[in-house]
Structure formats: structure tokens, C-alpha cells
Amino acid sequence: MERNKGLSNFHTHCGLDDGTGTMEEYVLSALSKGFDALGFSCHAPGTLNDGWHMKKEDFPYYLEEIDRLRNLYRDRIEIYVGLELDFLDDTEELVGNEYRDQLDYTIASVHVMKHAKSDTYLSIDGPIEEFETLLHDNFNGIIQQFVGHYYEMVERMMSLYSFDILGHCDVIKKRNGENRYFDPSAPWYAKLTKSMLKAAKKHKVRIEVNTGGIARGATQESYPSVEMIEECAQLGIPLTLSSDAHQSSHIDFYFSQADDQLVQAGYRNIDILQHGMWQSVSIV
Ligand SMILES: [Zn+2]
Numbered sequence: 001m002e003r004n005k006g007l008s009n010f011h012t013h014c015g016l017d018d019g020t021g022t023m024e025e026y027v028l029s030a031l032s033k034g035f036d037a038l039g040f041s042c043h044a045p046g047t048l049n050d051g052w053h054m055k056k057e058d059f060p061y062y063l064e065e066i067d068r069l070r071n072l073y074r075d076r077i078e079i080y081v082g083l084e085l086d087f088l089d090d091t092e093e094l095v096g097n098e099y100r101d102q103l104d105y106t107i108a109s110v111h112v113m114k115h116a117k118s119d120t121y122l123s124i125d126g127p128i129e130e131f132e133t134l135l136h137d138n139f140n141g142i143i144q145q146f147v148g149h150y151y152e153m154v155e156r157m158m159s160l161y162s163f164d165i166l167g168h169c170d171v172i173k174k175r176n177g178e179n180r181y182f183d184p185s186a187p188w189y190a191k192l193t194k195s196m197l198k199a200a201k202k203h204k205v206r207i208e209v210n211t212g213g214i215a216r217g218a219t220q221e222s223y224p225s226v227e228m229i230e231e232c233a234q235l236g237i238p239l240t241l242s243s244d245a246h247q248s249s250h251i252d253f254y255f256s257q258a259d260d261q262l263v264q265a266g267y268r269n270i271d272i273l274q275h276g277m278w279q280s281v282s283i284v
Pocket residue numbers: 084109111167168
């Protein structure tokens with residue numbers, strides 16, 4: 001199904017973090033695909049000062065350039081500025097939250113855990129070596145504990161902070177291709193995801209359906225899974241659709257299939273940022 005209204009994406013990276021290309025390239029791609037709105041969400045600068053976060057000194061340029069593009073293309077597309085913030089398990093910091101007054105919206109995600117042995121943060125969705133190191137050193141190789149700690153972090157983040165979008169809420173499955181580490185249909189896993197979604201409902205959190213894993217060949221399905229989207233529908237959790245694009249041609253990757261999945265799960269509307277406010281738009 002092709003939607004002709006409300007096409008938009010609010011989870012967009014670029015060359016200032018771990019994406020590629022200029023912000024203008026993403027705007028031009030959005031225009032060519034008939035988007036109504038586009039939001040940028042670079043990985044927030046701050047505590048996690050590594051290769052995939054925006055550098056602190058680039059933040060003023062980020063704001064200026066988005067402002068320039070917003071004015072330049074004002075008649076054709078709405079452009080918004082956001083950041084993807086990281087929750088840290090040991091300090092409970094939401095990295096980048098201090099910038100929120102300068103932003104139109106925020107995405108909150110869990111990407112890292114503190115590796116006890118080296119006292120550094122390792123990613124759960126980055127290199128497989130980092131995932132394995134966390135699994136073996138922090139959790140004695142017990143995958144249920146690792147996955148449980150991930151969902152506990154997501155729940156803690158939702159209870160401590162407010163934000164506009166919960167990022168890729170089951171990204172812990174990213175390295176689980178062919179059920180290499182766990183069976184997502186196992187009762188212990190369903191219990192964790194159900195608990196997290198109930199907490200999302202309680203805290204009035206908006207969840208994204210993120211197609212970025214498929215675009216980059218890491219997963220066969222969106223974040224969250226179809227089963228979890230059905231659970232969201234039952235709970236009445238508002239969803240938004242995101243591509244988590246790291247290259248400009250991917251800004252609507254898998255969107256029409258995802259729309260179909262959402263309709264099948266019982267959704268008739270999703271949330272988008274339009275005229276400066278989150279609004280519910282029809283996808284049927
Ligand atoms: Zn992310």
C-alpha cells in the first residue's frame with residue numbers, strides 16, 4: 001500500500017555522526033519521495049565520545065544547517081531538529097538530554113552497557129565482539145540475564161525520563177540472527193517484552209517501528225517484532241514509523257510493507273510531527 005499523505009521520518013542520521021552524506025542530501029531525498037516532514041536525529045554528543053556520536057563542537061553547525069534547510073525548503077517540506085539520546089545503566093544519565101530545549105523532539109535509546117572489567121561502555125548493537133564481551137564478562141554467558149538487563153534498562157529509562165520516541169525497543173535481538181543466542185518465542189522472552197510494553201503504556205511512551213535493521217541487513221524484521229506490534233495494538237500504544245536512515249536513499253526503506261503490517265496488527269493511524277505538534281495521521 002502506498003500512502004500519499006503524512007510521509008515522514010524522524011529518525012535520520014547523517015555525516016555528522018555514523019551516517020553518510022550531508023543533511024541537504026537527506027532533504028533532497030525526502031523531497032523526491034514526496035515527504036511532508038523530515039526530522040534529523042544524530043547520536044547526541046556528550047559522555048559517549050566515540051566514532052558514532054556527533055562531536056560536541058559540531059552541534060552549533062547542526063542547528064544552523066537545519067535552520068538554513070528549513071528556511072530554504074520551507075514551502076515544500078517541514079524540517080525538524082532532534083537528537084537520539086543514550087541511556088547509561090550505571091549513572092542513569094540520558095546523554096544529550098541537556099540539549100532538549102534547543103530541539104523539536106528527542107528519541108531515547110539503549111545502545112550500550114557498562115563493561116565492568118574495563119570500565120568502558122560497549123555497544124549491544126555494534127560489533128559482535130562487544131556483544132559477546134558483555135554477554136560473557138557481565139552475565140557469565142547467560143543470555144537471559146543479558147536480555148533481561150537490556151529490558152530493565154529500557155523500563156528504567158522510561159520511568160526516569162520523558163522523551164518523544166522510544167528508539168528500536170527490541171534492538172537486543174540485532175545479533176540474534178537465526179536465533180543464534182535465544183528463541184524469541186520462549187516464554188521468558190515474551191515475559192520481558194510484555195513487561196516493557198506495559199511500562200511503556202503506563203508512562204505514555206510513543207514507540208517507533210524502526211526499519212533500519214532491515215535496511216542494513218542486520219535483521220529480517222522491524223524493531224519491534226510483529227508480535228510486539230500486535231501487543232502494542234492491544235495496549236493502545238501510539239506508534240510512529242522510522243527508517244533510522246544512515247544514508248539518504250534509505251529514508252523510506254520498507255515503509256509501505258511496514259504500513260501493511262501495522263494495518264494488519266490493527267492500527268489505523270500513526271503519529272507524526274506536523275505543524276510543530278505530534279499528530280495522529282491515517283495510514284489506511
Ligand atoms: Zn539507535
